[in-house]
Amino acid sequence: MTVAAHDGGQDETSQPSAHGDADPQKLLSPVLSAHWDEPDSYTLAGYRRHGGYQALPKALAMDPDDLIAYVKEAGLRGRGGAGFPTGMKWQFIPQGDGKPHYLVVNADESEPGTCKDIPLLFANPHSLIEGIAIACHAIRSSHAFIYLRGEVVPVLRRLQLAAKEAQEAGYLGPDALGPGKDLTLTVHAGAGAYICGEETALLDSLEGRRGQPRLRPPFPAVAGLYACPTVVNNVESIASVPALIDRGKDWFRSMGSEKSPGFTLYSLSGHVARPGQYEAPLGVTLRQLLDMSGGMRPGHRLKFWTPGGSSTPLLTDEHLDVALDYEGVGSAGSMLGTKALQCFDETTCVVRAVTRWTEFYAHESCGKCTPCREGTYWLVQLLRDIEAGKAQAADLEKIADIADNINGKSFCALGDGAASPIFSSLKFFREEYEAHLGGRGCPFDPEKSTAWAANPHSAHLEVNA
Incomplete structure (x- = not known):
């Protein structure tokens, strides 16, 4: 578990900088x-x-x-x-x-x-x-x-x-x-x-x-x-x-941003060199947190990440410099949520990750409302077919349609959380979904000969350790 070593007072060095810092700590x-x-x-x-x-x-x-x-x-x-x-x-x-x-x-x-x-x-x-x-x-x-x-x-x-x-x-x-x-x-x-x-x-x-x-x-x-x-x-x-x-x-407001002041805990996990809890002012960026944690695991690159757990729309390496406060992450199309920064490298299949998350939401649905109870079940069936290469192109539209029928229409926010990774992954990685279709299966399966490096989305920024 990684935590900071100094007291985070009112000095200027406790403020996040958009241009990095000589000493990220x-x-x-x-x-x-x-x-x-x-x-x-x-x-x-x-x-x-x-x-x-x-x-x-x-x-x-x-x-x-x-x-x-x-x-x-x-x-x-x-x-x-x-x-x-x-x-x-x-x-x-x-x-x-x-x-x-x-x-x-x-x-x-x-x-x-x-x-x-x-x-x-x-x-x-x-x-x-x-x-x-x-x-x-x-x-x-x-x-x-x-x-x-x-x-x-x-x-x-x-x-x-x-x-x-x-x-x-x-x-x-x-x-x-x-x-x-x-x-x-x-x-x-x-x-x-x-x-x-x-x-x-x-x-x-x-x-x-x-x-x-x-x-x-x-x-x-x-x-x-x-x-x-x-x-x-x-x-x-x-x-x-x-x-x-x-x-x-005044001390509290000396950290963070005007609308999101103060300090908070960022949970950095996944394919990073040093996962742990990083307590920083609101508004720090993922790039800065990765600099502190030694970057992604050696030899690998950031592919996608969640800013607030699996129920928040995922982001990509294009969003490394988004301010991790409520307004900054919101303007990037996601939510800060619980500040659970899960980082995935280029070896991760987006379809597989989203399928596992959706299985979790289907299992945890309380069953009180129809959109969530039925919708999450059918999302799991379709995503499993896509992951296994059993689906067709029309199924991509079908999962988007089902997610749309859940989002904003369920009794509580669990349904919205289940729909978020569907929408965001289709937005950023639709080609990866399409690569699974028509009997081809998962291109990340070691038995497959597909070279995923040829896909434009594999060219993710490498964060040096």
């Missing part, structure tokens, strides 16, 4: 990941040693509405995918309604290629707990939940240990948020359903029902968990709050 801004390599980073003592829980008293001294306004002014955006402003989501909670208010942290990290929240929770769980206490003060909540992906048992144990330490130290429990203001934290382990990453399906699962998306409105801010006002935030969103409060909104 200076582009990194370790905050959440600054001390992951220390053996006791997950303990209360380790967290306190580096200023942990200094932000909480500052936040508790503020009026809840002023605290929400402060987070809004800082520009913190949700780190779970859509990039919705965190402070604005807190502000949606109605006040004076006489109902309990709940904070739910979405730790059901399931997106293929996404691997930032789990290592964050494993190495630095107290940053999340401190952030939870601050957020609960802001929305006037006395009960918070962490919905964790149940397969990661070591993370579950560390979260439970951290919650126990925080309780014993008075950061949770009776009077944790001030005299008469208690705070209860419940760590809940899910059962591994991808659909429970969708916030309303997560709420249904927390209530003991089958995880399926709810019809909206009403939205969770009005009728969420147990039909009460609820905020659902991503792990990284809440864990970023303590540093923001402790060091100030």
Whole structure:
């Protein structure tokens, strides 16, 4: 796992440069990941040693509405995918309604290629707990939940240990948020359903029902968990709050771009020399991250990549210099999502990769709506035929048509995520799909004699190690 070594302060070197940097490592801004390599980073003592829980008293001294306004002014955006402003989501909670208010942290990290929240929770769980206490003060909540992906048992144990330490130290429990203001934290382990990453399906699962998306409105801010006002935030969103409060909104805004300020975790994986977590200001480019990670594996070239996991439209080597913030990636035709940068070299068959992703979405569809339930099934059948060389040219139009009937027409965003790699791969690699047709099969099969290097799309930029 790769993290940065310096503190990411307000110096100019922490800003991404469009023209590179003599020392690429200076582009990194370790905050959440600054001390992951220390053996006791997950303990209360380790967290306190580096200023942990200094932000909480500052936040508790503020009026809840002023605290929400402060987070809004800082520009913190949700780190779970859509990039919705965190402070604005807190502000949606109605006040004076006489109902309990709940904070739910979405730790059901399931997106293929996404691997930032789990290592964050494993190495630095107290940053999340401190952030939870601050957020609960802001929305006037006395009960918070962490919905964790149940397969990661070591993370579950560390979260439970951290919650126990925080309780014993008075950061949770009776009077944790001030005299008469208690705070209860419940760590809940899910059962591994991808659909429970969708916030309303997560709420249904927390209530003991089958995880399926709810019809909206009403939205969770009005009728969420147990039909009460609820905020659902991503792990990284809440864990970023303590540093923001402790060091100030001006420090936070000194990183990133005007509309996407701050630091964030980029998960670099795939055919790269040194995969890992790279914490940098929003707006860094993939080229810069590859420079830091040693480039693609020796002797190979970048072919395509995903900016935010497999549910975001894939990009190519033409997009190496796209700013990795919400606006930059959006203008390139994709979404920043969870910042899961999966990089694939020229040995990868696009059709095979998209088929595997689509199989995942078909398997994880909850079956509630027809477009997703039926559409993902038929996409898998057609893609398998294309990969095996059993399809004809008309089948390419058919998968595009089915994807179009799913996109924007399914009950939740799972359908859109399944359609995204279909559209984008056909846009950039249609010739590769066509090379599979008419009994030819996959040109990347070692038994085939097809020389794929002759295809124009194989001439991808080589990133030197």
